[in-house]
Amino acid sequence: MNKNFxxxxxxxxxxxxxxxxxxxxxxxxxxxxxxxxxxxxxIVMLPRSKFEKDMKSVIENNNTANE
Structure with a gap:
């Protein structure tokens, strides 16, 4: 499972x-x-540990690369 965000x-x-x-x-x-x-x-603020536990997947990446 990809947890990179x-x-x-x-x-x-x-x-x-x-x-x-x-x-x-x-x-x-x-x-x-x-x-x-x-x-x-x-808007909700969560501790990183709870967020990483509850996140299922990344739906859409923010691809704002400096070009």
Whole structure:
């Protein structure tokens, strides 16, 4: 299972958000991970250990390479 993620990636989480989606955008990384629901815009901050445990996969990579 690929657990590599970066700022701006869209990730799939184990549990569905009450708004009906389980896709989240990573908006901050560090000791804590801040994610934003792609459905309703709700922002949640999780400890890195809990985030890595609950993340299922990366849906979409943020490919903003400096060109």
């Amino acid at each position: 970066e700022l701006g990636d869209i990730v799939k989480m184990k549990k569905q958000h009450p708004c009906g989606t389980n896709a989240w955008e990573i908006i901050r990384t560090g000791a804590d991970i801040k994610i934003k629901c792609t459905g309703c815009g709700r």
